[in-house]
Amino acid sequence: MKRFAISLAALALTAASVALGAPALAVYSTDYVPPKALKMGTPQHSIAGSGTVVVKVLVHADGSAQVQGVIRSSNHANDAAALDVARGAKYRAGTRGGQPVTTFYDFTVKFNGKAVSEGTSEGSSGSEGGTASIYRMLRAGNYAGAKSAATSYTTAHPDDASGQVALGLANAFTNDNIAAAQAFEKAGTIPSEYRNVAAQSYALAAVQSQKDNPTQALAFGNKAVSLAPSGNSYFALGVAELASNDATSAERDLQKARSMALSGKASKSERENIDSELMQAALLAKDQTTAQAMADDIKQINPSSTAPARAMANYYYAEGQAASKAGKPDDAVADYEKGAAANPEWAVTGYTNAAFVMSQGDKPDFNKMKAEADKAIALNPNDPNANFAEGIALTQLGVQNKDAAKKQQGLEYLKKADAQAKAANNTTLAAQIENFINGIPK
Secondary structure, eight states: OOOOOOOOSSOSSGGGSOOOSGGGGTTGGGSEEOOEEEEOOOOSSOOOSSEEEEEEEEEOTTSOEEEEEEEEESOGGGHHHHHHHHHHOEEEOEEETTEEEOEEEEEEEEEETTEEEEEEEEOSSSHHHHHHHHHHHHHHTOHHHHHHHHHHHHHHOTTOHHHHHHHHHHHHHTTOHHHHHHHHHHHOSOOGGGHHHHHHHHHHHHHHHTTTOHHHHHHHHHHHHHHOOSHHHHHHHHHHHHHTTOHHHHHHHHHHHHHHHHHTTOOHHHHHHHHHHHHHHHHHTTOHHHHHHHHHHHHHHOTTOOHHHHHHHHHHHHHHHHHHHTTOHHHHHHHHHHHHHHOGGGHHHHHHHHHHHTTOSSSOOHHHHHHHHHHHHHHOTTOHHHHHHHHHHHHHHHHHHTOHHHHHHHHHHHHHHHHHHHHTTOHHHHHHHHHHHHHSOO
8 A cells, every 4th residue: 555654854843843953052151150168179199399380170060170181280299189189079069051960171280389379260171162162163153163162062072061062052053953952961051042952953963863873863852852942843843752652642732732833924835734634633633623623724824735636545445454454444444535535645555455444354245245346347457466366356247156257258368457557666465466367266
């Protein structure tokens, strides 16, 4: 059976929502406050004399810290004592936009003789200093350069939240949305001025990954909504839920996206995209009323659209297949006929499937099978499956009624179907037809 799936390749409301670009970064340089050592630790190792040791420290958002090691030293005999001072220190976390963040910075420990004379934090290779150049590139529109620099920086400093945010932004501005979402995930808390960009990246990543990784798509969609509960975000979440076969949630969230689109400035194509996804969710949820309403709306927006008819047919054909497997041939035939009526383009498939259903079971009804096959043949007399169904019905009626003429008529349809299958290079179907011919009683 020919399959149809409405494309989930792009977000419906992207153009009407967040605009990616350098202006979103303009406030960065004024909102960062680096970490600070509130109280220095006590050295457990002896102090060898005067000198300066710079220690790299990772200060988490909760104020806890991890000493990474010595960056540089003017007196390596003091390195152990400097590490003691850094490990025993009490820290205040750095902040961005007033929110605590996990950041690296350089903690400079100065020794005077046998005493610690001073301990200060610097920004030279800390989170702000280490990523400042990356953000400058982003503000200047050098996104490729920023991406390269952020990739190198986060490889060396994977726990630096500022670096991961910078990488996420660089990926977003170069349209690598799944990588952007992954970087934002590693960053944890997203500064408020970047939440719309991050939300859009999560939304786009959800749509792009829904086919290959629906679980990841669902996580991305939920994160998009948590950052910015916009039409974009709800659309992405609904698409991800639909890919996960959660029809109820998908219909609910796509309804939210549609409501926001109708109250905003969504284009006709954006509305059509939302309606298409919502129609599929409604069909999966067996909500025929909503599905039909969306089909009608799509036709009003775009009279030439074949999406509603194809989606409806696809739904009924799936229902017919399920009914057939459940041993309900009458229900299966009814579903296949509804599918044929919903989309005349695929009506031959619907009637042929209905015909084959009537050939199954302990007591196949070959008269009904022929009736369905007749409808398919009338639409396309050169369809190999339709001719196969017609041939089966006629030969079996001929055998049952000892009607040699009808049996021969059926054989002619079977031979025609065999030739058509071979012409289409459908060797599997041709083999099935030939096996059936060989099994007909002489």
